[in-house]
Amino acid sequence: MSDQGDIVDGRFELLERLGSGGMGTVWRARDTVLHREVALKEVRPQGPELSGDAARVLRERVLREARALARVNHPHVVTIHQIVDVGPHPWLVMELLPGRTLQDLLEERSLPPREAARLGRELLSALRAAHAAGVLHRDIKPANVLLRASSDRPDAVPPAVLTDFGVAALQGSTQLTATGELIGSPEYIAPERVRGTDEEGPASDLWSLGLVLYIAVEGVSPLRRATPLATLAAVLDEPVPPPVRSGPLSPVLEALLVRDPARRPDAARLDTMLAAVADDVAWQPTETAPRPPFTPPAPPPPPGSRSHAHARPPLDPPPDTTRRTPLRGDARGRTPVIVAAVAVALALVAGLALALTLRDGGGGGAEGKDGGQAAGSGSASPRTKEPSPRPTDTPTGGKPTGPSKPPASGRWIAQLHSEPLSSSAATRDRKLAAVRRTVPEAQYLRSDDYASLHPGYWVFYAPGPFADGRAALQFCAERGRTSGTTCVGRYLSDSAGDLGLQCKPPASSPAGRCVRS
Numbered sequence: 001m002s003d004q005g006d007i008v009d010g011r012f013e014l015l016e017r018l019g020s021g022g023m024g025t026v027w028r029a030r031d032t033v034l035h036r037e038v039a040l041k042e043v044r045p046q047g048p049e050l051s052g053d054a055a056r057v058l059r060e061r062v063l064r065e066a067r068a069l070a071r072v073n074h075p076h077v078v079t080i081h082q083i084v085d086v087g088p089h090p091w092l093v094m095e096l097l098p099g100r101t102l103q104d105l106l107e108e109r110s111l112p113p114r115e116a117a118r119l120g121r122e123l124l125s126a127l128r129a130a131h132a133a134g135v136l137h138r139d140i141k142p143a144n145v146l147l148r149a150s151s152d153r154p155d156a157v158p159p160a161v162l163t164d165f166g167v168a169a170l171q172g173s174t175q176l177t178a179t180g181e182l183i184g185s186p187e188y189i190a191p192e193r194v195r196g197t198d199e200e201g202p203a204s205d206l207w208s209l210g211l212v213l214y215i216a217v218e219g220v221s222p223l224r225r226a227t228p229l230a231t232l233a234a235v236l237d238e239p240v241p242p243p244v245r246s247g248p249l250s251p252v253l254e255a256l257l258v259r260d261p262a263r264r265p266d267a268a269r270l271d272t273m274l275a276a277v278a279d280d281v282a283w284q285p286t287e288t289a290p291r292p293p294f295t296p297p298a299p300p301p302p303p304g305s306r307s308h309a310h311a312r313p314p315l316d317p318p319p320d321t322t323r324r325t326p327l328r329g330d331a332r333g334r335t336p337v338i339v340a341a342v343a344v345a346l347a348l349v350a351g352l353a354l355a356l357t358l359r360d361g362g363g364g365g366a367e368g369k370d371g372g373q374a375a376g377s378g379s380a381s382p383r384t385k386e387p388s389p390r391p392t393d394t395p396t397g398g399k400p401t402g403p404s405k406p407p408a409s410g411r412w413i414a415q416l417h418s419e420p421l422s423s424s425a426a427t428r429d430r431k432l433a434a435v436r437r438t439v440p441e442a443q444y445l446r447s448d449d450y451a452s453l454h455p456g457y458w459v460f461y462a463p464g465p466f467a468d469g470r471a472a473l474q475f476c477a478e479r480g481r482t483s484g485t486t487c488v489g490r491y492l493s494d495s496a497g498d499l500g501l502q503c504k505p506p507a508s509s510p511a512g513r514c515v516r517s
Contacts, residue, residue, distance in 0.1 A: 002027075002042055008091055009084045012040055019101075024089075028096060038081065041092040062090040068165045069094075071133040076126035078146065078163035097161055102145035102216070105157070110219040113249035115157050117277035120213050120252075124274065126162040127209065128267045131202045137165055140208035141188045142215065186231040187211065187224045191259045194232050203261035206270060210256025217246045217253075248277045248420055251454070272485070406449040407463065407492060414462040414472035415490040416442055416481065421456050428458050435460050438479050445492075452491055452498035461490070469503025469514030476505070491516055 006014045008029070016028040018039065029040040043062045062083070069080040079095035102119075111119065123145065130137060140162070147158040190207035192199040215221050222241050223234040240257045243250045252273045255265050265273060275281075407413070416435050419428050428444070435442045444460045447453035466472040469489030476487030482505050489503030503514035 007032075008040065009086055012038070012084070012091075012093065014040065029093075031093075037096050039094040039096045041094060042089055043092065044089045059085070059090055062092065066092060068130070068133075068135045071135060072126075072130050074126055074129040076122045076159070076161055077129060078161050094163075097146045097148055097163075099147045099149040099158055101143055102147060102160065102212070103142035105147060106142055106216060106219075110245070111157060111216045113217055113247045114278055114280065116213050116217045116246075117249055117252070117274045119157050119160050119216070120209065121271060121274045121278060122160045123162055123209055123212070124206075124267060124271055126160075127202070127205050128271075130162075130165075131205070131267070135165070136200070136202070137162065137205050137208075138193070139164065139185060139188070140205060140212060141185050142212055145212070186228045186235065187221055189232070189235060190261070191236055192261055194235055199261050201261065202267065203264045206256055206264055206267070207261070210253055213249065214240075214243060214246075214253050214257065217249060218243050219245070222257075247422060248280075250456075252277060254454075406445050409450065409492055409494045411464065411492050412466040412469055412472050413459075413464060413490050413492060414466065414475050415459055415488045416462060416476075416486065417460040418447070418457040419444075419460070421446070421448075421458060423458070432460055438481070450492050450494065451496040452493035452501060454499075459490075468516070469501070469512070473503055473505055473514075481505075489514060 002008070002014060002025070004014055004016065008014065011033050012029045012031055014027045014029050015037070018026045018028055020026070024041055024043040027040045027042065029038055030036075031038050043058065063085075066080055066083040069078065073079075078097065081093045081095070084091040084093060123140070127137065127140075144162065144164040146161045146163050148161060149158060188208045188211050190200070190204035193204050211221075211223070223231060223238065225231045225234050236259075243253050246253055252270070255273070256270070258264055264270075416439060417431065419431055432442065432444060439462050441462055442460050443463060444458045447457040447459050448455045453459065462472070462475060464472065464475070466475065466489070469491070472489035473487060476482065481487040484504045487505060491498050491501035493501070498516070500513050501516055502512045504512045
């Protein structure tokens with residue numbers, strides 16, 4: 001075993017052990033010829049000495065790492081200078097990176113979503129360069145991410161560098177992998193790699209990147225179990241718990257951590273998604289993990305109590321119908337006319353009309369037998385926690401056009417944008433105004449009101465009516481919205497089984513489920 005002070009290849013003096021793992025030890029060393037410090041990796045697996053075929057396979061794997069890294073010249077990929085092929089173990093001479101690993105940082109704290117998104121973009125750029133050179137990393141994990149020491153960003157995560165391509169596989173070169181051999185860290189391995197199918201490709205590295213970002217923000221490993229075999233079983237079959245701390249990064253994590261590699265976003269789309277989070281711009285949710293169970297709101301206090309007097313929802317004005325096509329069978333489009341007529345006829349009893357308006361929450365409809373609005377004005381979903389606030393920005397500066405109550409269940413809409421519920425009302429309304437520049441009739445709803453939508457968002461939408469998802473996409477195409485980031489056909493329903501009813505523009509991805517069967 002090598003020790004401090006040893007000279008390797010008559011040139012490299014070992015100064016300090018920097019770290020070790022299952023495939024060897026990394027030293028800080030001095031190049032006595034060029035008078036510079038380098039990182040020297042002694043490729044020596046833990047356990048008994050290898051001999052015969054096993055030693056030959058290991059040596060070939062080291063050569064493969066050197067060739068893989070030599071093909072990638074990128075600021076977020078560690079630079080390899082040369083290989084020293086001397087017995088009993090080969091050595092890799094690499095760029096010495098002052099700093100520490102992402103694993104070291106995560107043992108101290110988790111990352112906020114925006115910082116994680118920025119880190120993710122750096123690692124993704126490294127992977128894109130590697131994939132373009134035909135190289136799959138296959139072992140992306142926090143311990144293999146080095147953080148450069150940086151004085152420019154003392155309070156932020158330092159720039160990341162992806163290293164340890166020791167288990168990388170050159171695309172089209174699999175002869176060095178024995179049948180049934182599994183290379184990599186179990187909890188980060190993509191399901192298709194565990195299955196050993198021919199689906200392995202760049203999407204497999206993106207799964208691993210998704211796990212790294214999930215752990216970085218959530219602070220827990222969602223698939224780690226007590227043993228490697230149990231971990232692999234979890235990777236294959238167990239659902240990934242929905243993120244709870246990731247905020248705007250949650251849709252990105254859910255998009256990556258799906259077991260069908262064909263459903264994961266490609267590198268270009270993923271970079272756009274991460275950039276949106278890093279720049280504090282909301283991104284369209286992506287159909288992924290199962291919806292978490294709904295927790296019903298606490299029952300209201302009894303009538304007449306002190307708290308009940310303050311529990312009355314705010315009064316919302318009726319919706320503006322000047323820029324909206326009324327829904328078939330929906331009387332809400334006629335509400336302003338009805339209210340105006342009633343106001344004229346009952347001018348002498350305005351006080352009574354006001355009292356009725358306050359009692360009915362400003363919708364202008366009579367209460368039905370179940371305590372909700374009458375069917376003619378759109379019944380509220382049983383999942384409604386609170387009435388949706390009205391928007392403040394409008395395309396004309398006139399009356400608000402946002403709905404006073406959630407739209408009825410059982411209809412298609414054209415989803416134009418989604419904004420996290422954590423955003424301020426001013427931010428939400430400003431972005432709604434931007435959408436209305438091209439779709440003046442746009443409104444918004446609260447996604448928590450429908451089991452068929454992902455929770456936690458204000459959804460900006462065009463109400464239709466639309467016969468199916470394709471009709472919604474046609475509406476968007478006529479207004480120049482032809483990508484999955486600007487329009488998606490969605491089905492509003494109280495059934496979680498309708499979560500998959502998502503119709504995407506053909507130009508961005510397969511159309512999806514556009515018709516409710």
